[in-house]
Amino acid sequence: MPIIYLSPSTQEWNPYITGSGSEEYNMNLLADHMIPYLNSNAIAYQRNTPDMTAASSIRQANQGNYDFYLALHSNASGQGEASPTRGIIAFYYPGSTEGQRGAELIADNLRQIYPLPNLVRTQAITTLGEIRQSQAPAVLVEIGYHDNYADAVWIEGHMDSIAQQLVRALTEFFGLPFIYPSGPRTGTVKVAYGTLNLRSYPSPQGTVIANLPNGASVTVYGEWQGWYTVRYGDQLGYAAAAYIGV
Numbered sequence: 001m002p003i004i005y006l007s008p009s010t011q012e013w014n015p016y017i018t019g020s021g022s023e024e025y026n027m028n029l030l031a032d033h034m035i036p037y038l039n040s041n042a043i044a045y046q047r048n049t050p051d052m053t054a055a056s057s058i059r060q061a062n063q064g065n066y067d068f069y070l071a072l073h074s075n076a077s078g079q080g081e082a083s084p085t086r087g088i089i090a091f092y093y094p095g096s097t098e099g100q101r102g103a104e105l106i107a108d109n110l111r112q113i114y115p116l117p118n119l120v121r122t123q124a125i126t127t128l129g130e131i132r133q134s135q136a137p138a139v140l141v142e143i144g145y146h147d148n149y150a151d152a153v154w155i156e157g158h159m160d161s162i163a164q165q166l167v168r169a170l171t172e173f174f175g176l177p178f179i180y181p182s183g184p185r186t187g188t189v190k191v192a193y194g195t196l197n198l199r200s201y202p203s204p205q206g207t208v209i210a211n212l213p214n215g216a217s218v219t220v221y222g223e224w225q226g227w228y229t230v231r232y233g234d235q236l237g238y239a240a241a242a243y244i245g246v
Contacts, residue, residue: 001200001209001236002174003044004030005061007071010053013137014076015089016146020156021235024050024148027072030143030155033163040172040181040222042200042229042236051131058133068102068173069138070166071130084149089117091131091140094124098137106141109165114144115154132204139164177202177227179222187230187244202227202238210235220246 008027015022028050038045041192046064048057054071061069077085090106092099103122111117125131131138143162144151155162172180189196195215199206202224212218212232218239222229228241 001042001044002067002170002176003046003065004038004068004070004170005057005062005064005066005134005136006045006047007054007057007069007191008048009073010048010050010057011073012050014074014146016074016152017082017149018152020152023074026074026146026155027143030072030159030163033080033159033169036181036221037164037167038170039140039231039236040182040183040220041176043167043170043174043176044236048196054130058130058190062135063214064135066136068170069130069134069136070102070170071138071140073140073142073145074151074188074205077145078148079147081217082149083145085145086116086148086151087121088114088144088214089142090120090122091128091142092122093138094126094129095130096137098107099139100124102137102139102169102173103141104171106139106166109169109172110143110162113158113161113165118201134221159238177224179224181222183219183221185220185246187218187220187246189214189218189239189242189243190245196239196243198230198232198235198237198239200237202229209237218244220244
């Protein structure tokens with residue numbers, strides 16, 4: 001199963017023009033909305049905490065073995081309140097082929113919901129530590145401008161759809177089908193003999209990552225073409241739905 005490092009902004013000093021809270025607050029809220037989609041698509045994650053910094057997030061991520069680093073931010077133009085600047089930028093480190101691919105997938109998916117799709121773009125940059133220092137392919141996405149009223153209102157009102165599109169981009173990056181959440185529900189493995197395979201992909205050709213014994217309790221997060229996305233212990237993957245009672 002793929003595993004990402006999820007790094008919502010820790011910048012509590014950047015207020016939204018709407019008064020809804022800070023960049024840190026809203027990006028953590030966005031991360032909260034992403035979790036059901038990550039679970040239903042068998043994408044494991046480690047997440048930073050608000051008391052951390054960008055530097056400590058990078059250090060924590062580099063101590064693990066992650067397949068992708070995603071930093072969630074909203075932008076500010078520096079022009080003062082009621083800025084006219086709008087748009088979304090997905091930043092990646094120049095020379096990182098996988099970082100660029102991830103940025104382009106994120107931009108493509110966010111264009112589908114942002115009201116000004118021509119203002120969604122990608123950009124290579126060397127000055128952002130979260131993409132420069134990450135050992136994993138990394139993208140830092142600036143989702144709108146929180147000092148622009150229209151952008152701030154759009155972010156606040158579209159948390160779920162933004163979260164969904166970000167995870168859609170991740171499923172494309174990892175070559176997985178996108179699965180809507182339909183849980184969590186408790187399931188029980190029901191096999192007449194042997195064990196039930198937990199796989200890395202919803203197909204008999206998917207790599208077996210665990211064996212589920214008869215009677216095992218699992219958490220079911222989503223369903224796709226006869227397969228459930230399930231968690232068994234610390235393993236997250238896909239199992240044949242016919243052999244799980246929910």
